[in-house]
Amino acid sequence: MNIYDCGIKTMDGQDKLLGDYKGKVLLIVNTASKCGFTPQYQGLEDLYRRYKDRGFVVLAFPCNQFGHQEPGSESEIQQFCTTRYDVSFPVFAKIEVNGANTHPLYRYLKNEKSGVLGTKAIKWNFTKFLVDRSGHVVRRYAPADKPESLTGDIEQLL
Structure with missing residues (x-):
């Protein structure tokens, strides 16, 4: 198995494969709307806008396993991300x-x-994984690692 074989669900319940992102540098993050790290959505969006034209994508996966900090429905999560942080990168169904x-x-x-x-084990929301264009997981970052601190690693892969 490789990362591109993984099936995922969009916010509206559509099936998708990570293979759709083959050839891109990925930052995969488990997220939550009611977490102390939630303001990282802004940093993630800034990274996405800065590097998307060079083949970089942030993929967010809401998760309610840590302190029940993502209790909302998919539509509530999508609305929160869009209205509060103007998120334009893909946010998928809760996992x-x-x-x-x-x-x-x-x-x-x-x-x-x-x-x-x-x-x-994932310790908390906003654990991040950086994946290169070939689908290799290059690095794992702790929740406290701010998105802006990842720029050097991202630029090396682009």
Whole structure:
């Protein structure tokens, strides 16, 4: 299996493959609307706008597993992202990133790049994974790593 084989659902319930993003540099993030890190949506949007014309895409996956900080429906999440942070990058349907119902994408990401001290579990919202144009997971970032601190790594891949 590779990252491009992972099926995902859009906010409106449509099936999609990550293969649609083949050849792009990806930043994959589990997000939440009611988290202390939620203002990172602005930094993620800034990165997306800065680099999208060079083949960079932010892919957001809302998750309600950490402190129930993403309780809304898909339409509520989409409205929040659009009205509060003017998000224009793709935000997908809610998923689980840990436990028995871990989405296959996150199972793959965690197996490719573990966290601090080799832990695989996602610790909190806004954990980020940087994927190169060939689909290799290059780096995993902690929730506290601000999007603007990733510019050097992104530019190396573009």
